[in-house]
Amino acid sequence: MRALVIPFLLCAGQVAAADIEVDVELVLAVDVSRSMTARELEIQRRGYAEALASQEVIRAIEDGLHGRIALTYMEWAGEHSQRFVVDWTLIENRVDAETFAARISAHFDGALRRTSISGAIDRATASFENNGFAGLRRVIDISGDGPNNQGRPAPDARDAALARGVAINGLPLMTREGMGSQWNLETLDEYYRRCVTGGPTSFVIPVLEWRNFPAAVRRKLVLELVDRRGATVPAQFTDNRAAPYDCLVGERIWERLRDGWNSP
Numbered sequence: 001m002r003a004l005v006i007p008f009l010l011c012a013g014q015v016a017a018a019d020i021e022v023d024v025e026l027v028l029a030v031d032v033s034r035s036m037t038a039r040e041l042e043i044q045r046r047g048y049a050e051a052l053a054s055q056e057v058i059r060a061i062e063d064g065l066h067g068r069i070a071l072t073y074m075e076w077a078g079e080h081s082q083r084f085v086v087d088w089t090l091i092e093n094r095v096d097a098e099t100f101a102a103r104i105s106a107h108f109d110g111a112l113r114r115t116s117i118s119g120a121i122d123r124a125t126a127s128f129e130n131n132g133f134a135g136l137r138r139v140i141d142i143s144g145d146g147p148n149n150q151g152r153p154a155p156d157a158r159d160a161a162l163a164r165g166v167a168i169n170g171l172p173l174m175t176r177e178g179m180g181s182q183w184n185l186e187t188l189d190e191y192y193r194r195c196v197t198g199g200p201t202s203f204v205i206p207v208l209e210w211r212n213f214p215a216a217v218r219r220k221l222v223l224e225l226v227d228r229r230g231a232t233v234p235a236q237f238t239d240n241r242a243a244p245y246d247c248l249v250g251e252r253i254w255e256r257l258r259d260g261w262n263s264p
Contacts, residue, residue, distance in 0.1 A: 018134075020090060023064035024225055025135035026071050027124040031144035031173070033077040033115045040175070043210050044143070048073070049101035051217040058094050060225035068092040069225060070133035073104050076120035079151035088131040115250065117148040117196055118157035121168065125161045138164075139199075139224050143171035146184070147191050147250025154195045155247050167199025171220055172206045173213075185249065195247035 030044055051057055052071075061069055073086040086103045090096065124140045140161065148154040158168055170192035176184060185191060189206035197204055203223065207216050246252070 019131075020068075020070070020133050021066055022068050022070045022090070022133050022135045023061075023066050023137070023227065024069045025088075025128055025131065025133050025138045026069060026224060027127060027140045028071065028073045029120045029124050029140055029142040030073065030075050031077070031115070031120075031142075031146075032075040033144075033146070035115065035145055040145075040173075040210065043213055045104055047214040047217045049104050050214050051221050052101040052104075053094070053098045054218050056218055057221045057225065058097055060222045061091060061097070062093070064225065064227070065136065070131065070135060071100060072127060072131075073100075074120070074124060074127070076123070077116070078114035079116040079119040081114075081116070082120060082123040084127070088127070088133065090133070114150040115144065115146045115148060116151040117142065117144060117154045118151040120144075121154070121157035121161055121196075122151075125157075125164060125166055128164075128166065136227065138166045140166060140168045141171070141220065141224060142168060142196065143173060145173040145175070145188075147188065147253070148195075149250040149253065153247060153251075158196055158198050162198050167202050168197045169202050169220065169224060170197045170204040171216060172204065174206050174208050175210050185253075190245065191247070191249065194245040 028048060030048070032041060036044075061067070069091050070088055071086075071091050072084055072088045074082055074084050076082040086100060089100055091100060120142060121140060124142075128138050151157075161168060172188040172192045174188050189204055192204045192206075203220075205216050205220050207213050
């Protein structure tokens with residue numbers, strides 16, 4: 001009898017220690033670099049909070065195979081400037097979503113300089129390991145108002161994430177209100193398509209005016225929470241990587257500006 005009991009106990013322990021199965025493990029990676037104004041940071045915080053508590057997002061969560069997701073909210077700026085405002089959390093219903101939304105904050109920190117999309121992707125990708133969840137999909141949802149200008153090239157970080165089974169979607173902020181107008185990139189949406197995002201059914205939703213931000217976040221979250229694998233991807237979500245594109249444009253802008261600062 002002892003020989004039968006011990007294996008049973010071991011199996012029971014393994015099951016108890018297993019990761020929680022969810023439909024999606026989702027990182028909300030939000031730009032808080034110096035180019036963002038305090039007003040923009042507040043709009044972002046409020047937009048994500050409102051979207052998470054919306055009926056559309058709650059329904060998308062509850063309609064999943066497991067009816068639950070794992071979520072974390074990370075703010076990012078330079079290569080080594082990332083912070084998890086809300087750590088990995090299980091979201092199963094409206095109460096969970098509203099509690100998570102209430103914990104989101106975005107305080108402008110003057111020490112957060114530069115823009116390292118690659119650093120944000122690397123940190124977000126690493127956070128999936130040993131987070132206590134096992135998702136059918138792993139997704140990084142990244143928003144920002146400029147191209148990468150610090151750390152390794154954004155495509156390198158993207159490709160490393162894709163190799164680990166992580167998809168990346170983008171929300172380029174093209175509102176032209178930020179403090180760093182010299183960083184404005186007219187083709188930021190294309191930059192995100194070509195240099196930042198990737199994976200099955202990945203997409204980019206540009207925000208041209210801040211009044212459209214809450215609706216864009218809500219739409220993006222619903223698309224990320226619904227399992228669209230095998231579905232036809234709408235034309236506006238696809239990219240054309242055959243044509244050349246300079247994925248180091250942000251680094252080149254930084255070098256040009258730095259040379260100007262150092263000129264007599």
